[in-house]
Amino acid sequence: MANIIPFKSVRPSRNKVHLLCSRPFYTYKKSHLKAKLESNPYSFLHVINPEYNKVNKTEPNSFDRFKLVKEKYEDFKKNKYLIKDQKSQLYIYRQISDHGVFTGIIGGASVKDYENNLIKKHENTIHKRESIFKDYLEVTKFHAEPVLLAYKPTKKIQEIINEIILERPEYEFTTTDKKVHELWLIDKRSHLNEIIEEFKLINNIYIADGHHRIASSLLYQKSNQKSITNNHFLSFFIDQNDLKIYEYNRIIKNIFQFNKNEFLNKLKNNFKVESLLKHQAPKSKEELSIYFNNKWYLLRVKSENIIDDFKSHLNSQIVSDLILKDIFNINSKDSYKNIEYIKGNQPLRFLVNRVNQLRDGIGIQLYPHVIEEITSMADRGENMPAKSTWIEPKLRSGLTIYEY
Numbered sequence: 001m002a003n004i005i006p007f008k009s010v011r012p013s014r015n016k017v018h019l020l021c022s023r024p025f026y027t028y029k030k031s032h033l034k035a036k037l038e039s040n041p042y043s044f045l046h047v048i049n050p051e052y053n054k055v056n057k058t059e060p061n062s063f064d065r066f067k068l069v070k071e072k073y074e075d076f077k078k079n080k081y082l083i084k085d086q087k088s089q090l091y092i093y094r095q096i097s098d099h100g101v102f103t104g105i106i107g108g109a110s111v112k113d114y115e116n117n118l119i120k121k122h123e124n125t126i127h128k129r130e131s132i133f134k135d136y137l138e139v140t141k142f143h144a145e146p147v148l149l150a151y152k153p154t155k156k157i158q159e160i161i162n163e164i165i166l167e168r169p170e171y172e173f174t175t176t177d178k179k180v181h182e183l184w185l186i187d188k189r190s191h192l193n194e195i196i197e198e199f200k201l202i203n204n205i206y207i208a209d210g211h212h213r214i215a216s217s218l219l220y221q222k223s224n225q226k227s228i229t230n231n232h233f234l235s236f237f238i239d240q241n242d243l244k245i246y247e248y249n250r251i252i253k254n255i256f257q258f259n260k261n262e263f264l265n266k267l268k269n270n271f272k273v274e275s276l277l278k279h280q281a282p283k284s285k286e287e288l289s290i291y292f293n294n295k296w297y298l299l300r301v302k303s304e305n306i307i308d309d310f311k312s313h314l315n316s317q318i319v320s321d322l323i324l325k326d327i328f329n330i331n332s333k334d335s336y337k338n339i340e341y342i343k344g345n346q347p348l349r350f351l352v353n354r355v356n357q358l359r360d361g362i363g364i365q366l367y368p369h370v371i372e373e374i375t376s377m378a379d380r381g382e383n384m385p386a387k388s389t390w391i392e393p394k395l396r397s398g399l400t401i402y403e404y
Contacts, residue, residue, distance in 0.1 A: 108232030147210030
């Protein structure tokens with residue numbers, strides 16, 4: 001029985017929404033971030049980067065830094081760039097991009113549902129990152145980027161969504177990454193009640209993106225149990241079959257302990273290795289493509305080298321077990337300093353160019369996971385390797401803000 005609650009969102013004024021909402025700051029290159037901050041005084045990036053252009057700066061992820069974030073956020077509210085809704089509502093959000101059309105409901109998801117494994121995870125979290133975001137919530141008291149939750153909607157929920165999006169949206173704007181964003185308000189009491197009751201019929205919800213944000217929300221709730229608002233966190237609920245799932249490719253920055261022939265022989269212990277005249281993407285979860293020394297290779301895993309269980313057959317797990325662990329002895333989170341990740345929705349040249357910059361690096365192109373692998377792992381209570389998937393849609397920060 002899943003729980004969803006309406007809430008009084010803090011939202012941009014209609015005439016500034018296209019200027020205020022931003023991608024998460026960590027997705028910008030430094031030069032692009034600087035340009036955004038210099039050219040747009042309304043960007044939510046100013047809230048997240050409150051010390052822009054200041055000489056004396058606080059330590060990253062410190063309480064002093066978070067206090068400045070809170071002050072800048074309050075300035076945005078004072079100047080009416082951000083305005084709090086007068087009544088609790090749910091919100092329908094639709095994003096249209098080259099990746100697809102994504103429509104779902106923004107609302108408050110239950111911390112208890114996560115704690116009781118009704119909202120299920122498929123990736124491990126890092127305690128240090130959980131603690132940082134928990135401290136951030138302690139100081140700022142707001143959550144501006146929704147967690148992405150996937151579920152199987154009921155017929156009634158889909159009917160309500162289809163009815164409301166026939167009306168003109170509250171927001172409709174396009175961003176420079178060629179994405180169209182639309183937001184509708186669900187303020188009719190009958191619609192709200194129907195959605196709340198329908199969610200009670202849903203027994204499984206899956207985290208698609210935002211594992212650390214949810215884990216941090218649980219830590220925050222446990223240390224602040226007197227406030228009712230702490231029992232929920234900002235979420236975007238979407239039909240699990242509407243997600244677009246890309247692979248998350250790997251770069252090993254240095255294989256200095258092996259020469260070319262030694263590395264190929266190591267690979268041949270676990271894979272059938274085919275030298276390619278030109279790039280060929282993996283066509284199944286038993287295949288990988290490897291790039292190093294300006295050449296592509298296709299790897300097909302030898303079945304006798306895979307343990308006969310569901311997890312071991314996952315493409316990202318094959319990389320972790322048979323390359324990272326077996327060849328490079330990478331078996332702990334600390335060892336991953338030698339690895340970079342390239343999201344699969346980018347042109348392959350990003351991976352190739354990065355490997356070419358490195359003297360002794362290799363690029364690994366994975367085969368993308370499907371939603372059934374994610375949900376099956378979550379239902380089993382098991383976790384996939386870190387950064388196994390890059391999932392669209394990615395939502396803007398500052399479109400709807402949940403205050404604690």
